[in-house]
Amino acid sequence: MIxxxxxxxxxxxxxxxxxxxxxxxxxxxxxxxxxxxxxxAIIPQVELDMAMETxxxxxxxxxxxxDYLALSDQxxxxxMATYRQSLRDITNGLTTVADVExxxxxxxxx
Numbered sequence: 001m002i003x004x005x006x007x008x009x010x011x012x013x014x015x016x017x018x019x020x021x022x023x024x025x026x027x028x029x030x031x032x033x034x035x036x037x038x039x040x041a042i043i044p045q046v047e048l049d050m051a052m053e054t055x056x057x058x059x060x061x062x063x064x065x066x067d068y069l070a071l072s073d074q075x076x077x078x079x080m081a082t083y084r085q086s087l088r089d090i091t092n093g094l095t096t097v098a099d100v101e102x103x104x105x106x107x108x109x110x
Contacts (some may be wrong), residue, residue, distance in 0.1 A: 079109035
């Protein structure tokens with residue numbers, strides 16, 4: 001998590017971290033150190049980014065499972081179109097990890 005926070009601030013940073021502890025950062029290859037306070041301040045955003053990545057992966061898997069129904073030689077039912085749109089919209093307005101954890105996926109129509 002700390003390395004992800006550092007890389008969010010400086011994507012080219014080269015570091016090692018022992019024990020996922022902000023006090024155990026070794027800055028490598030001339031990477032300028034980032035203040036610990038700045039690293040700690042960005043961690044909530046990193047946590048949200050990680051939660052969103054997981055949510056999107058699950059959403060994408062559910063969409064992929066119904067992609068064949070959206071091909072030009074298929075007739076997509078209104079219920080399925082609504083389901084797929086609900087999946088695409090599922091990340092809208094999520095601003096906290098709690099929001100992401102509270103997401104309820106729609107039920108796939110038969």
